[in-house]
Amino acid sequence: MPALSNDQADFARAIVLGLDLSPQAHAVCPKYRVATAMAVYHNNYRGNLHDTLASAYPVTEQLVGKDFFRVLTKQFIEQYPSRSGNLHHYGAEMADFIADFEPAQSLVYLSDVAALEWACHRAYFAEDEATLDVSGLSKVPAENYADLVIHTHPACHMVRSIYPIAAIWNAHQPGANSDFHIDLDSGSSNALVSRKENTVMVTELTEAGATWLQSIRSGAPLGEATSGVLERYPDFNLNTALLNLLEQGVLADFTLENMP
Amino acid sequence: MARPVTHALPCTGGIGLRAPHYRQVLDRLPRLGWVEVHSENFFGGGAPLSTLLRVREHYPVSLHGVGMGLASTTPLDKAHLSALHRLCDAVKPAAISEHLSWNSAAGMVINDLLPFPYTQEALSHVATRIEQVQEELGRQLLVENLSSYLSFAHSEMTEGAFLAELTQRTGCGILFDVENLYVNACNLGVDAKAFIKAIPAEAVKEYHLAGYSVRDGCLVDTHDHPVCPEVWEMYEFALQHIGPRPTLIEWDSDIPPLPVLMGEAAKAQQRLEICYACAE
Incomplete structure (x- = not known):
């Protein structure tokens, strides 16, 4: 040709x-x-x-x-x-x-805001996938919990920044309060992008929650991810973190490590 | 003349459904013969696909691709084709179409519909690509004639002859965009009546109608105006020579309120009805 x-x-x-x-x-x-x-x-x-x-x-x-x-x-x-x-x-x-x-x-925060926007853009078009079936999870014997590998939904992303990017993003959505003032000293942001009922949302995770989710997303089994976080953040509450992520449709299916 | 039954789109006026009208269409369910959407806007899942599946419950849907690059010489984008395949499986569209154009070369993609010389070399190349796409999708592809701002001195045949040969070689159908032909007639001196006579009537499965803009004497296929009187006239000529087919109003920029689009579709519908009445 x-x-x-x-x-x-x-x-x-x-x-x-x-x-x-x-x-x-x-x-x-x-x-x-x-x-x-x-x-x-x-x-x-x-x-x-x-x-x-x-x-x-x-x-x-x-x-x-x-x-x-x-x-x-x-x-x-x-x-x-x-x-x-x-x-x-x-x-x-x-x-x-x-x-x-x-x-x-x-x-200074613009690059991180753009990273968050790209994550939202990808989340909007991400493939559909069923969210975690809690009843299936309850059938896992307690002694195997530590070996659970939980997969996140294709629409889930996390963008961490030393600037309050989640607050900035939410303040610039249609219908948001236009009086918003960006206080760059208000701290860092662990922006969680998720999709619930097909609407892309940006929420904040705590440092502990973000560290845990990052570990889970890198493929760590539940036990390893949780103990790693607890070493640094003794107040971390796994139940609360799980409920929060389930509520936001972040968790998809799970597998058991070392099992087919 | 019997109404064609070989094609799943109803032989009526339809509209290009774009984001500003999703909600109104789903809330009010206006009387639309059928709708067409740009395939790529629905690749993946989430809100876009969910919206289209709801639309599909109420209207026949045609998927119109703008990114396959049938005449590109870079390898066919397999991921793009698979995404289209998945979309087809989910939506079960009444028709699937792409453009007779290219969009990729030298490691870059030009997200536009670009012209090429109508040579024997190009003909076998495009025919092979159409066959690849039809094989992947397991169904007929409609190929749309191009609006072009320049032509090539070394073309060996007209676009009409090129399309006719493609239908012969691949079994593809033709999506005849009347406004594109009008643009080519004005810009490039293409003989519109000869084009209409050159393409095999039975291969034409759909018409497109749209408006254009003018820049420095060049008609640009902007889809941002009503259909002009000359394009209506050319459409009427096509109806006489080719016959009635599902007809779409395309409007992609400065999108007007839904009633304006429906009014344009009704004008097409009226001409389709007259065409039936005169033939029967």
Whole structure:
């Protein structure tokens, strides 16, 4: 497929970089210049990606304002071409990009907010999966509890930050109180993203709860995860943590370690 | 003329269902012949899929893909195709369509519908890809003619002949977008009547109608206006030569209130009815 393949590669680069097509493309426009057609493709390309980023990062856009967000997305789009025919995959690198984006350095929390927004975006489109069946859990003999490996729902994510990102996110949702004032000294945030009845939510976990969930998510069995947390946080209450996570639909199925 | 029964979409006017109207449609259940959605917006689970499954309880649904890149020369995205397959299994759509365009090259994806020269080389390539998709999905794919802002001097055939040959080689159907043809006629001097006569009528399973914008003398397929009188006229010509088929109003930007869309669909419906009346 050399001819078609080479033509398309040249065409793609011209669109992305906003260049003219080379004469070898043999492009023809009887009514206007080829450059006009290429400008339409270039603007479509940039416009689609900008709109996609604006829809995945609405809080980031609110925090920096529409004009600044446009400057930011322009540079992001130049740095990161799309890699998927599904536009909902576009924009994964935004948190890292913002961390290095010089004009946004004064908004120290912005990168972490963007990471949280990407987690929410993924949670929104995540596959469906049944949540933990408590009656099934009750059939597990007590002596095997320590070996339980609990899996989290595909829509579950955790984003930890030294800034109050969960509070910032919730304050910028439709219908939230607009008088919100960001107190950056209000402490760190263990933002838990979950999906309940198909609504994506962001809540806070305690340090102990977040440490436990992180351990569970990395595949640690219940006994190991819990004893690890209890060493550092003697007040950790497993029952309360489990009930809280069950309530939020974070826990999916479970398996018993060392058993088929 | 008997109403076609070979296709599961009703031969009526339908609308492109977009997010601003989900709630109203599900709460009020307005009389819509059928609806079409963009497949990629429903990949995965959660609210999007759940909404579509509820819509599906009340209306025939057509899945219209914008991201497969049938004419790309990069390998077919298997994950994308599997996601579409899972969606089809869940929704059991009345029709599935993609565009006669490419979107991926040189390690990048251009999330647009891009033109290519209609050569023999491209024909065998696209035919192979359509076969791959149809095999994976286990059903016929409808392929939509493209709106284009430029053409290629080294094309060896017209888009109409290219599509006709694709239906022969792969058994795919045609989604005939009348507005795309109008855009090509204005931008590129494509002979619209010759196109309509070139594509096999029995392969055409669906029409699209939409509005466009103009930038620097170039008609751009923006789907942000009502259907213009010239496109209605071209649609009427197509109805005479090809026959009545399910007809969709597409509106993707500056989306108007639902009644406006329903009004446009009713205009298509009226023309379909006239077409039946004259033929019977």
